[in-house]
Amino acid sequence: MSLAPTAKLGRSCTVHQRSQVHVEPPPHPWDYRTLLILLTVHLGALFAPFYFSWSAVVVAIILYALTAMGITLGYHRLLTHQSYRAKPWLAKAIVFMASQSAQAGPATWVAIHRQHHANSDEEDDPHNASRGFWWSHIGWMTVLPPRRLDASFTRRLARDVLEDKFYVFLDKFFLPLVVATGALLYFLGGPSWVVWGMFVRVAAVFHATWLVNSAAHKFGYRSYKTQDLSTNCWWVALLTFGEGWHNNHHAFPTSARHGLKWYEIDISWWVLLLLAKAGWVERVRIPSPERQAKTALS
Secondary structure (H helix, E strand, O other): OOEEEEOOOOOOOOOOOOOOOOOOOOOOOOOHHHHHHHHHHHHHHHOOHOOHHHHHHHHHHHHHHHHHHHHHHHHHHHHHEEEEEOOOHHHHHHHHHHHHOOOHHHHHHHHHHHHHHHHOOOOOOOOHHOHHHHHOOOOHHHHHHHHHHHHHHHHHHHHHHHHHHHHHHHHHHHHHHHHHHHHHHHHHHHHHHHHHHHHHHHHHHHHHHHHHHOHHHHOOOOOOOOOOOOOOOHHHHHHOOOOEHHHHHHOOOOOOOHHHHOOOOOOOHHHHHHHHOOOEEEOEEEEHHHHHHHOOOO
C-alpha cells in the first residue's frame, strides 16, 4: 500500500478547482420526475410493518451497507475526489453498488458534488446549508434536477467520469437497473424482500446521504479552518461509514481518510486499508501531519 501525503489539500479537489461556476435557476419550479421517485420510495417504505420478515430485514441491512459504501467509496472518494486508485474491476463494482442507491448516475452525482465543493454554502452551492436544514436535506432536489440533468453541466464538471463507457451506461440506465434489482428480490424472496430490500433500504440510504448535506453542516464540532459551515457529526459518520467527519473532509477534500482523529470512526477508511493490503487499491491519499497542523483551529 502506498500512502501519498498531500501537500496542497485545501478546499479544492483534484479535478475541479474552486471557481465561480454559476448554476442558472431551473426553467420551472418543480421537478416532477424527482418528486415522483421520492414519493414512490417513501410510500413503499410505509408498507414495511405489513411485510415484515427477518430474512427481509437482513437483506435490507446487507444492501444498505453495500449501497452506502458504494456512495462513499465509489461516487465520493474515488470518482469525485480521486483520493485513491482502484483496480478497474473493483472500481466498476463499487460504482455499480453506488448506482443502486437510485440517487443518480456517477457522472451526474460527481458533477453536483464538485459544484458543492466549488461553492460550499454559497449561492451557487446546490444544497447550500445557509438556506436552512430542510433545504440542504431535501428541498434542493425539487428544483435542481432540470439543471442537474443538463448535459453541458455534467460534461463540464465530470468530463473525466464520462470518458468511461461503463459509467456513461450507468448514468443513462441506473434507474432501470434499480428496478431490475427489485424484480430479482421479488423472485428470490417475494414481496417482503422488495419492500425491505428496495423501498426501506433506498429510503434509508437517501436520508443517510442527505444528512451529510444537512446535519453535517449544522451539528457537531469543527477541527479545521474552512470557509463553510461543515461540521464533524459522529452519528452521521456512523450512518454513512465515515462521511459525517465532514469538516475534516472539507478541509482536505482529496483525503481518502475522513476520520482523522483516533476516535473518529471511519469504516470506509478501514475498508480501504484492507483493499490496499490485498493489492486492489493504491495511491491512497491522506493529508500530511504538517498540513493538518497548519489548517487546525487553535
